[in-house]
Amino acid sequence: MSSDLFNNHIFDDRQIIIKFINLSWKYENSSKYAIRNINLEIRKGDVILITGPSGSGKTTICRCINGLIPHFYRGEQDGDVYVNELNTKDYDIPVLSTTVGFLFDTPSNQLFCSTVEEEIAFGLENLCLPPIEIRKKVKEGLKFSRLIGNETKSPHSLSGGQQQSLALASILVMQPDILVLDEPTANLDPIGTKLVFDRIIELSRNKEKTLIIVEHKVDEILPIANRMIVMNEGNIILNGDPKNVIKELINRNDVQIQLPDVTELAFELIKRGYNIDKIPITLNEGVELIQNLIKNKEIVISVNDGGVYLKNKEPRMLKDNVAIKCENVEYVYPDGTKAISNLNLEIKEGDFVAFIGQNGSGKSTTAKLLNGLYKPTKGRILLFGEDISKKDTADISSIVGYVFQNPDDQFFAKTVREELEFGPKNLKLPSDEIKRRVETVAKELEIYDYLESSPFALSQGLRQRVAFASIMTLEPKILIVDEPTTGQDYLRAKTVMDICKSYNDKGKTVIVISHNMNLVAEYCNYAFVFKDGNILLKGPVREIFSQEEKLTQASLEPPMITKLFNILSKEFNLPNNIISVEEAISVLGVASVSKPQ
Amino acid sequence: MSLLDLFKYKKKESVIHNLDPRIRFLWFFAVTLPAVAWTDPIWLTLLFLGVLATGLLSKQSLKSILTPLVYLSPAFAFLLIFNLFFYGPSGISPTVGTQQYFIGYIIPKIGNFGPYGRLSVESLVYAIGAMERLMIIALAGRLLLTFISPSEITQVMSKLKVPVEITTAISVAFGFLPVAANQVVSIFESQKARGWKVNTKNPIKALKLYIPTIVPTIVRAFTRAEYLAAAISSRGFGYIPGKRTSMYEMKMRKNDYIALVVLLVFLVFSELVGSFVFNIANYNFTSCMIRNLLHSPC
Numbered sequence: 001m002s003s004d005l006f007n008n009h010i011f012d013d014r015q016i017i018i019k020f021i022n023l024s025w026k027y028e029n030s031s032k033y034a035i036r037n038i039n040l041e042i043r044k045g046d047v048i049l050i051t052g053p054s055g056s057g058k059t060t061i062c063r064c065i066n067g068l069i070p071h072f073y074r075g076e077q078d079g080d081v082y083v084n085e086l087n088t089k090d091y092d093i094p095v096l097s098t099t100v101g102f103l104f105d106t107p108s109n110q111l112f113c114s115t116v117e118e119e120i121a122f123g124l125e126n127l128c129l130p131p132i133e134i135r136k137k138v139k140e141g142l143k144f145s146r147l148i149g150n151e152t153k154s155p156h157s158l159s160g161g162q163q164q165s166l167a168l169a170s171i172l173v174m175q176p177d178i179l180v181l182d183e184p185t186a187n188l189d190p191i192g193t194k195l196v197f198d199r200i201i202e203l204s205r206n207k208e209k210t211l212i213i214v215e216h217k218v219d220e221i222l223p224i225a226n227r228m229i230v231m232n233e234g235n236i237i238l239n240g241d242p243k244n245v246i247k248e249l250i251n252r253n254d255v256q257i258q259l260p261d262v263t264e265l266a267f268e269l270i271k272r273g274y275n276i277d278k279i280p281i282t283l284n285e286g287v288e289l290i291q292n293l294i295k296n297k298e299i300v301i302s303v304n305d306g307g308v309y310l311k312n313k314e315p316r317m318l319k320d321n322v323a324i325k326c327e328n329v330e331y332v333y334p335d336g337t338k339a340i341s342n343l344n345l346e347i348k349e350g351d352f353v354a355f356i357g358q359n360g361s362g363k364s365t366t367a368k369l370l371n372g373l374y375k376p377t378k379g380r381i382l383l384f385g386e387d388i389s390k391k392d393t394a395d396i397s398s399i400v401g402y403v404f405q406n407p408d409d410q411f412f413a414k415t416v417r418e419e420l421e422f423g424p425k426n427l428k429l430p431s432d433e434i435k436r437r438v439e440t441v442a443k444e445l446e447i448y449d450y451l452e453s454s455p456f457a458l459s460q461g462l463r464q465r466v467a468f469a470s471i472m473t474l475e476p477k478i479l480i481v482d483e484p485t486t487g488q489d490y491l492r493a494k495t496v497m498d499i500c501k502s503y504n505d506k507g508k509t510v511i512v513i514s515h516n517m518n519l520v521a522e523y524c525n526y527a528f529v530f531k532d533g534n535i536l537l538k539g540p541v542r543e544i545f546s547q548e549e550k551l552t553q554a555s556l557e558p559p560m561i562t563k564l565f566n567i568l569s570k571e572f573n574l575p576n577n578i579i580s581v582e583e584a585i586s587v588l589g590v591a592s593v594s595k596p597q
Numbered sequence: 598m599s600l601l602d603l604f605k606y607k608k609k610e611s612v613i614h615n616l617d618p619r620i621r622f623l624w625f626f627a628v629t630l631p632a633v634a635w636t637d638p639i640w641l642t643l644l645f646l647g648v649l650a651t652g653l654l655s656k657q658s659l660k661s662i663l664t665p666l667v668y669l670s671p672a673f674a675f676l677l678i679f680n681l682f683f684y685g686p687s688g689i690s691p692t693v694g695t696q697q698y699f700i701g702y703i704i705p706k707i708g709n710f711g712p713y714g715r716l717s718v719e720s721l722v723y724a725i726g727a728m729e730r731l732m733i734i735a736l737a738g739r740l741l742l743t744f745i746s747p748s749e750i751t752q753v754m755s756k757l758k759v760p761v762e763i764t765t766a767i768s769v770a771f772g773f774l775p776v777a778a779n780q781v782v783s784i785f786e787s788q789k790a791r792g793w794k795v796n797t798k799n800p801i802k803a804l805k806l807y808i809p810t811i812v813p814t815i816v817r818a819f820t821r822a823e824y825l826a827a828a829i830s831s832r833g834f835g836y837i838p839g840k841r842t843s844m845y846e847m848k849m850r851k852n853d854y855i856a857l858v859v860l861l862v863f864l865v866f867s868e869l870v871g872s873f874v875f876n877i878a879n880y881n882f883t884s885c886m887i888r889n890l891l892h893s894p895c
Contacts, residue, residue: 041799066831068831071830072826072827072830086803087612092835093830093831093835094830094833094834094835094836096838097830097831097832097833097836098833098836101831102828102831103825104827104828104831106824107827108776109824109825110824110825110828111772111822112768112769112772112773112825112828113747113748113768113769114606114746114747114748114768114771114772115608115746118746118772118843118844121844122832122834123832123833124842124844125841125843125844126832126833126834126835126836126841127836127841128836128837128840128841128842129842130842131842131843131844131846134843134844135844137852138844142636149808152607152608154605154772154775155772156775156776156779157775165642170832171831171832174832174833351726368786371790373622373786373789373790374706391788392794393790393792394789394792394793394794397789397790397791397792398792401790402790404782404783404786404787408813408816408817408820409780409783409784409785409787409813410787410788410791410809410813411812411813411815412808412809412810412811412812413815420790422793422809423791423792426791426792426793426794427792456816464766470791471790471791474791474792539639
């Protein structure tokens with residue numbers, strides 16, 4: 001481990017603005033500490049990326065900085081936190097809010113005013129600024145958030161990205177020295193994510209604010225961060241220059257973080273004996289690395305298949321049956337908004353399909369048409385050849401299962417068992433069949449031991465499993481999973497996709513709605529790209545992701561590894577349709593190499 | 598346009614929107630108090646037209662003004678029929694003690710069934726008036742919500758020395774209404790996807806069947822409330838509560854003073870002609886007029 005990873009004694013005359021001294025915190029009614037013995041110094045102007053698995057203590061650290069801990073959340077605190085030399089124990093949240101701005105992960109949970117301008121003004125009004133100054137700062141906030149012209153709109157009528165930009169502007173106008181951004185893009189689509197990251201990058205360039213950013217999507221933040229902190233089980237396990245931290249991560253198996261594809265590729269090369277001094281974290285750095293390795297003949301390309309990667313993914317276990325067929329489907333919301341127009345799609349039984357696109361592009365609406373929650377205003381939908389246009393959701397629920405994004409929207413029962421029994425009981429199945437289904441599914445999803453527990457008392461990961469299980473007990477032939485990876489850390493997102501995969505392995509049709517292109521590339525066979533209520537692109541995921549320019553029309557980007565090979569293929573005899581690091585290693589001819597030639 | 602949108606504040610440039618929020622509040626009282634005090638349908642029709650004119654002055658289309666009344670029409674119909682049935686069933690006007698002018702029965706005698714509901718000139722006039730009173734109050738309330746923002750409501754309340762915690766809670770509740778509505782929709786959809794449906798007419802059974810939607814709604818409301826409270830505190834709420842300022846300054850201008858005088862004069866006038874003083878805007882005025890036309894003076 002590099003010597004500077006755990007200390008900050010490198011000469012730096014910038015003022016220490018945040019100091020954690022032996023801080024431990026245990027939430028009320030929790031048996032274990034959320035964070036333990038944290039010692040941390042953050043200097044003025046730092047841009048710090050904090051990452052790590054869910055439940056590792058990242059959000060708790062953030063809450064300690066703005067005083068939500070110990071003033072809002074109850075629990076047990078040992079040690080101290082100083083913010084601008086103020087001990088957070090002694091100063092309440094409103095006082096600390098003049099120094100620390102806090103951006104939460106869910107936009108809709110932090111916007112509470114009736115109009116955009118009132119939202120920006122809220123904090124300023126609390127700080128008792130004169131009206132004329134409030135109006136001036138509101139204009140600045142509108143400009144920063146690119147919301148000029150939307151002053152009188154309801155914040156909740158904006159897109160997710162606009163909402164989060166608005167929330168960011170609302171805290172920025174209060175002119176805090178420190179900005180704590182707790183997973184600011186966790187619940188956003190790619191456009192929203194870009195909008196928010198652009199604002200964050202803009203702030204980091206000014207170097208006036210200290211930025212503390214908690215993120216799972218590290219690709220965008222790594223290039224601007226001057227420090228990276230990795231947390232696990234309530235402890236800081238790595239802390240230092242991002243490149244040094246990343247180098248250390250290669251040797252650790254205790255924490256899984258989704259690093260940029262180019263970084264993962266460099267790791268794989270290092271594992272195979274390549275000596276890489278400068279670990280790439282951006283696409284350009286990745287291109288430069290591979291270019292140099294090829295030019296220095298450390299990598300000799302042997303692929304000669306016309307620039308197309310021919311190797312198929314796992315053979316698809318497709319049946320001949322058409323599971324879903326939409327014929328000229330149109331859907332208009334009761335308020336007159338046309339959500340879907342002239343949609344035609346066909347999905348074969350046993351396929352593993354992704355619906356991708358921006359929020360509002362029609363993915364979820366299409367999915368809800370498939371399970372009867374919405375009725376097409378025109379056209380018809382056939383499930384296994386049967387027209388479902390006149391059937392209600394309850395009748396279709398045994399054919400199409402729909403797992404919603406938030407498990408908390410469905411839990412009501414005292415025990416997990418009752419929760420799992422709910423669906424089959426609605427189908428009026430005999431009690432022994434219900435028991436069989438519940439226990440089989442509970443065993444498959446490893447929640448059998450929790451059958452008599454309250455679903456409300458489970459961790460987020462287990463709650464999501466229960467949500468899946470409660471649909472699987474209906475034994476649907478088609479499973480639709482709505483944004484299962486949104487806001488999840490890498491490991492949890494993979495776990496969710498593994499559940500989908502194992503269901504698909506039984507020959508069932510699975511449709512996943514997701515913004516995570518890497519996971520779509522890794523798991524799905526086929527993808528539909530939605531734009532403006534219709535399908536812009538459809539095809540095997542490899543074909544879809546190789547059409548970078550067309551994807552841009554839907555404001556989507558392929559995985560970074562695909563972009564890398566798209567660039568490299570123009571210079572070298574390399575395929576342009578690579579969708580995973582594993583494939584990249586294979587086509588670079590280093591899969592079986594232990595040392596460079 | 599959703600039902601919720603009909604009650605949502607929309608900022609517009611209009612004579613009404615440009616008035617001081619306190620005057621807009623006063624307008625509401627100036628039209629609802631006569632609606633309580635008056636019972637005569639002719640007077641009430643004039644008042645209804647006045648409220649309608651205010652809506653048009655606030656640059657809302659006639660359709661959007663009247664649509665909520667269509668939604669509420671079952672309530673108006675119920676009030677009308679209820680008053681027809683229960684207005685002086687003995688045939689004597691309950692307020693003036695005179696004999697009613699009998700027209701017929703609402704439900705005539707069919708075989709051994711009926712007749713039910715004595716219909717008289719007085720009961721008809723009174724019931725129409727009662728229905729109009731509800732229409733005016735509903736319309737004025739709905740219009741007020743569309744041309745006064747939640748923050749303006751809280752400003753007016755602040756001026757009335759209501760504690761800032763209460764005014765902010767009201768403002769947040771208004772602002773959060775669309776989110777809460779979407780939340781409920783999402784919960785219903787989640788349960789429908791698991792085969793849930795309510796197909797009973799027994800209200801007790803129906804209530805039990807609704808538990809799978811009621812519990813998550815309550816749980817989610819509590820969780821959201823916690824997040825909201827954390828977000829509100831993080832934006833400095835409670836810094837110096839007593840000195841909290843507002844982006845908008847409430848200043849009375851020339852138009853506001855003119856509107857103030859007009860509304861005050863109208864308020865005094867409406868109470869004078871109302872049933873509490875001179876009792877002119879009383880339904881007997883119209884019913885007697887009709888009876889005179891029918892050659893049966895009161």
